[in-house]
Amino acid sequence: MSDFERAERLQIMLSAEELAAVENWRFERRMPSRAAAVRELLRRGLASEGFLTAEAGVKSQDFSVLERSDDQAAE
Secondary structure: OOOOOOOOOOOOOOOHHHHHHHHHHHHHOOOOOHHHHHHHHHHHHHHHOOOOOOOOOOOHHHOOOOOOOHHHHHO
């Protein structure tokens, strides 16, 4: 598989206002597709938070909305 093929699919639900915001952003930047715009927005959002890629061995439970104490993290 080449680097340009995408094997994973992600479906999301948006309100009319959210979709309009994505579409406006896309057209202002002349993005080729809605999917390309969403990928770019995800990439930018993750990069701004310092999470461009997850390190190997990181589990989904390591990502949490609430901070865990050291005792909870060790469990």
